[in-house]
Amino acid sequence: MPELPEVETTRRGLEPHAAGRRIAAVHVYDPRLRWPVPGSLPKVAAGRLIDRIERRSKYLLFRLGDDSLLVHFGMTGSLRVYDSPPARQTHDHVDIVLDSGVTLRYHDPRRFGAVLWVRGPPEAHPLLAALGPEPFDPAFDADYLWRATRRRTAAIKPALMDSRLVVGVGNIYASESLFRAGIRPTTPAQRLSRMRLGRLVDQVRATLGDAIAKGGSTLRDYVDTAGEPGYFQLDYFVYGREGQPCRVCGAAIISVRQGGRATSYCRRCQC
DNA sequence: AGGAAAACCTGCGTGC
DNA sequence: TGCACGCAGGTTTTCC
Known part of the structure; x- marks a missing residue:
């Protein structure tokens, strides 16, 4: 997702x-996620004030004073807001009940996600400590990406999905960004010029920005907090379009596998 | 050290 | 209708 x-x-x-708002109660219905939801969570979270919700990479961080509630969605996780929650369904794992009466419900069929309690500065947590820059951080620029890829013999597409290099870019948006930048996903990262990597930086930002503006992509299960789908999948140039004509040149989009993941691209537009 | 592959799960579409 | 198989938005772990 x-x-x-x-x-x-x-x-x-x-x-x-x-x-x-304050957390009135936390109910753990099924702790089986990537790591078990801590049994102590209801007790430590109850009564805590939510200052704000931050995002780092694909992690959500509910900031509660010096501590944080960390949430990751894996492939199929979602967090929905209910004024009055419906009866619990299969794969509903956790409810966070706020003092307003609103319930935030975490749902995750494949259980690759996580709900963890983090004490102290979240950036020091092992899951976050080694992460690269955010794509919209000015530190993620042509010079940075050029330097970071000089010893990378691997293809640019899996490199772009490496969270040590830059965070937040998964299989869909790596493929779409590379199309927009006119770069073939199989090109060894170290062979790309500073100028082309600069173009890639720009197109990663543009692609992510456009996707946010459309509420993200809904392929199978993703819904937003109100249960609504995103619409960016309608704007895809290559992802999931193998065999179909390129929206720019008309050539058939082809698909290859890289690091166990499907990559689709246009042979004519991406060199 | 970098990189590829396996591992963790459930659900769905396809083809026999 | 049923079953086997492959594949899916992620990321850690293992192995070369």
Whole structure:
């Protein structure tokens, strides 16, 4: 499900309901996620004031004074807002009940996501400590990407999906950004010029920005906090379009596998 | 050290 | 209708 645009869309949907409210109760219905939801969570979270909700990479961070509630959506996680929650369904894992009466419900069929309690500065947490820059951080620029890829013999597409290099870019948005930048996904990263990497930086930002503006992408299960889908999938140039004509040149989009993931691209537009 | 592959899960579409 | 298989938005872990 969620790459950066979907997580950011979720964050924006949660913020007005959650910021400035206190957690009245946490119910853990099924702790089985990537790591078990801590049994102590209901006790430590109850009564805490949510200052704000931040996003780092694809993680959501509910900031509660010096501590944080960290949420990741894996492939199929979602967090929805309910004024009065419906009966619990299969794969509903956690409810966060706010003092306003609103319930935030975490749902995750494949259980690759996480709900963890983090004490102290979240940037020091092992999951966040080694992350590269945010795509919209000015530090992510042509010079940075050029220097960071000089010893990378791997193809640019898996490199772009490496969170040590830059965060938030998953399989969909890596493919779409490379199309927009006119770069073939199989090109060894170290062979790309500074100028072309600069173009890639620009197109990563443009692609993510456009996707956020459309509420993210909904392929199967992603819905926002109100249960609404995103619409950016309608704007895809290459992802999931193998065999179909390129929207720019008409050539058939082809698909290859890189690091176990499907990559689609246009042979004519991407060199 | 970098990189590829396996591992963690459930659900759905396809083809026999 | 049923079953086997492949594949899916992520990221950690393992192995070369």
